[in-house]
Amino acid sequence: MSIAAIVSASLTSSIIRSLPVTSPSSFHLTYSLKPSSFALQLNTAKLTIPSLLRNPSSRFSVSAMSVTAQENLSQTSFLDQRESGLLHFVKYQGLGNDFIMVNNLDSMEPKVTPEQAVKLCDRNFGVGADGVIFAMPGCNGTDYTMRIFNSDGSEPEMCGNGVRCFAKFISDLNNLNGRQSFTVHTGAGLIVPEIQPDGKVKVDMGKPVLKASDIPTKIPPNKDQSVVKAKIDVGGVKWDVTCVSMGNPHCVTFGIGNQNLVVDELNLADIGPKFEHHTLFPARTNTEFVQVFSRSHLKMRVWERGAGATLACGTGACAVVVAAILEGRSERNCTVDLPGGPLEIEWREDDNHVYMTGPAEVVFYGSVQL
Numbered sequence: 001m002s003i004a005a006i007v008s009a010s011l012t013s014s015i016i017r018s019l020p021v022t023s024p025s026s027f028h029l030t031y032s033l034k035p036s037s038f039a040l041q042l043n044t045a046k047l048t049i050p051s052l053l054r055n056p057s058s059r060f061s062v063s064a065m066s067v068t069a070q071e072n073l074s075q076t077s078f079l080d081q082r083e084s085g086l087l088h089f090v091k092y093q094g095l096g097n098d099f100i101m102v103n104n105l106d107s108m109e110p111k112v113t114p115e116q117a118v119k120l121c122d123r124n125f126g127v128g129a130d131g132v133i134f135a136m137p138g139c140n141g142t143d144y145t146m147r148i149f150n151s152d153g154s155e156p157e158m159c160g161n162g163v164r165c166f167a168k169f170i171s172d173l174n175n176l177n178g179r180q181s182f183t184v185h186t187g188a189g190l191i192v193p194e195i196q197p198d199g200k201v202k203v204d205m206g207k208p209v210l211k212a213s214d215i216p217t218k219i220p221p222n223k224d225q226s227v228v229k230a231k232i233d234v235g236g237v238k239w240d241v242t243c244v245s246m247g248n249p250h251c252v253t254f255g256i257g258n259q260n261l262v263v264d265e266l267n268l269a270d271i272g273p274k275f276e277h278h279t280l281f282p283a284r285t286n287t288e289f290v291q292v293f294s295r296s297h298l299k300m301r302v303w304e305r306g307a308g309a310t311l312a313c314g315t316g317a318c319a320v321v322v323a324a325i326l327e328g329r330s331e332r333n334c335t336v337d338l339p340g341g342p343l344e345i346e347w348r349e350d351d352n353h354v355y356m357t358g359p360a361e362v363v364f365y366g367s368v369q370l
């Protein structure tokens, strides 16, 4: 696998949308190894980049592109790599949780295998991402289906930051005729994102699952089958944990006994894998370590199943607020600070659904040979 092109590290989605991409003969690209000095020079308007992604058959012929590199990038090899077997993608990030988004709207079969996803996600030898997300046709009456591979190639049921990126990706790919909300089928069931006037995405994440066997966890449950404030031994230390599924499994800890966590002091790379692979979690687990600032302001760090330490986890932030409420530590509306920035989370009493609001942005458009 080799990266054939990386386009536009600093251009925003709206600028990209308005960029005129022309017929092959008039497409001219000035490529620099430094993203900040990248420039795209185009002539008359015919196709937009999103329209190229929408209609693979109308993709430009790369052999007609003129490439100029400031450093000694071989023009021939750069173009040769783009002749066949290319995957066109858009890289998105939600609070630094980053994804390679694939237009898979013409098939229910992912265009990338789990093994290829591992290579694509590699930050040294690939594009670099926490996961690969596929936008697929809807099923069970939904508008779309979202599937995701973690950076280790495993397939989780859901991804909160990913579904916000998915919403922006879909609105770029498809003319939604002013509609800002649609339904998405996921492994966690029906998810409903809504793009807000300020560009952030609010997502109805559905109901949290609290029944131990459904999360799943083997921690002996309370009488109501939930696992709230249970003690488990991880790495020789007795941690207090509450377990929540947001479609995918989460183990939330506010610390050890009455000691409040200072999350910046944690050695996540040491303790995270011990939770993830603990025998009490038969499907492995995502783990959130939480510090409470006030009843409406929490701070968390996450060790994700199949992806390790990430800058943010949307389902994790939802699980954290559910756990904080169950443990009597917070109100139903909270700001959750993550290493990549804050998310607004609400666990609504009337419908028992969790709502997540946060950003999702384009990082760059690119093509890669699989």
Ligand SMILES: N[C@@H](CCC[C@H](N)C(=O)O)C(=O)O
Pocket: 097, 150, 155, 156, 157, 158, 159, 160, 161, 162, 248, 249, 286, 304, 305, 306, 307, 310, 312, 313, 314, 315, 316
């Ligand atoms: N980062 C995601 C969660 C992605 C899936 C997770 N690693 C799992 O295996 O469950 C989020 O924002 O929710």
